[in-house]
Amino acid sequence: xxxxxxxxxxxxxxxxxxxxxxxxxxxxxxxxxxxxxxxxxxxxxxxxxxxxxxxxxxxxxxxxxxxxxxxxxxxxxxxxxxxxxxxxxxxxxxxxxxxxxxxxxxxxxxxxxxxxxxxxxxxxxxxxxxxxxxxxxxxxxxxxxxxxxxxxxxxxxxxxx
Ligand SMILES: Nc1ncnc2c1ncn2[C@@H]1O[C@H](COP(=O)(O)OP(=O)(O)OP(=O)(O)O)[C@@H](O)[C@H]1O
Ligand SMILES: [Mg+2]
Numbered sequence: 079x080x081x082x083x084x085x086x087x088x089x090x091x092x093x094x095x096x097x098x099x100x101x102x103x104x105x106x107x108x109x110x111x112x113x114x115x116x117x118x119x120x121x122x123x124x125x126x127x128x129x130x131x132x133x134x135x136x137x138x139x140x141x142x143x144x145x146x147x148x149x150x151x152x153x154x155x156x157x158x159x160x161x162x163x164x165x166x167x168x169x170x171x172x173x174x175x176x177x178x179x180x181x182x183x184x185x186x187x188x189x190x191x192x193x194x195x196x197x198x199x200x201x202x203x204x205x206x207x208x209x210x211x212x213x214x215x216x217x218x219x220x221x222x223x224x225x226x227x228x229x230x231x232x233x234x235x236x237x238x239x
Contacts, residue, residue, distance in 0.1 A: 082133075082136070083131065083133075083136055083164065083173055086136075086162060086163055086164050086173070087163060087164065088163070088164045088165070088166070088171060089109070089115075089163040089164065089165050089174075089176065090166075091109035091110060091113075091115075091165060091166070092109065092110035092111065092113075093109070093110065095107035095108065095109050095115065095165065095166075095167050096108045096109075098114065098179075099184065100119070101228065103118055103119065103120075103230065104116045104117060104118050104119065104228075105117050105119055105127075105129065107165075107167065107174075108179050109165060109176070110179075111179070112178060112179055113160060113176055113177070113178065113179055114157065114176070114177055114178065114179040114180070115165050115174035115175070115176050116139070116142075116174060116175040116176075116177070117129050117130070117165075117167065117172045117173065117174045118130040118135045118138060118139065118173075129167065129170075129172050130172075130173070131171075131172055131173055135173055136162065136173055138230055139162045139173060139174070139175040140162055141229070141230065142175055142228070142229045142230050143159045143161065143162060143175055144234075145206065145229035145232050145233075145234065146158075146159040146177065146229060147159055148205065148206075148234055149202065149226065149229075152201070152204075152205055153201075154198060154201050154202050154205075154226060155198055155223055155224065155225045155226060156177075156225055156226050156227065156229075157177040157178040157179070157180050157216075157225055157227060158177060158178040159175070159176070159177050160176035160177060160178075161175075161176055162174070162175055162176070163176055180216045180218050180225050180227075181218060181220065182216040182217050182218035182219060182225070183216065183217045183219070184213065184215070184216055184217075185213055185214070185215035185216065185217055185224065186212070186213035188217050191217045191224055194217075194223070194224040195215045195217075195224045198215065198224050198225075198226050199211055199215075199226065202226060202232075204235075205234060205235055206229075206232045206233065206234055206235060207232060207233045207234075207235055208232050209231045209232060210231070211226075211232075214226060214227050214228040215227060
């Protein structure tokens with residue numbers, strides 16, 4: 079069955095979603111002690127960002143979730159996926175990819191652990207066409223571990239390639 083936004087349940091955040099950071103296509107919020115929510119955005123003709131709820135957004139989020147699940151199976155460090163759900167942000171409901179909140183620093187702000195990052199990317203490259211993957215990691219100092227994030231453009235390699 080194809081998932082549509084209508085049959086997704088609404089997840090009530092434990093507190094008012096706190097904006098963590100954004101990339102070129104997503105904004106990420108902390109919605110509980112342990113959970114982060116990634117919501118896609120676009121820009122209107124005046125360059126103002128707006129959060130997305132369109133049917134493409136759900137496909138992109140589902141794709142990212144499926145790659146994250148594949149990573150977990152293959153012992154590649156990624157924030158554990160919870161699923162695609164709806165969450166309220168500033169009074170409106172949006173589609174979001176929920177995953178474990180990682181307490182840390184984005185890799186592009188902390189280059190000292192680039193070797194750990196590269197090692198994780200190498201592992202991931204064995205099973206994915208990972209594409210341009212600059213900066214998509216989080217250094218978690220308490221675990222001394224780099225987590226890979228953001229698999230919108232990756233694709234799983236076929237078993238015999
Ligand atoms: N699970 C998480 N826990 C904590 N912070 C996170 C998590 N996921 C993402 N972030 C933060 O949000 C930022 C943006 O996330 P992400 O890279 O997935 O967005 P994007 O818009 O898809 O990026 P890009 O510009 O590479 O397309 C990250 O750099 C990181 O700081
Ligand atoms: Mg990114």
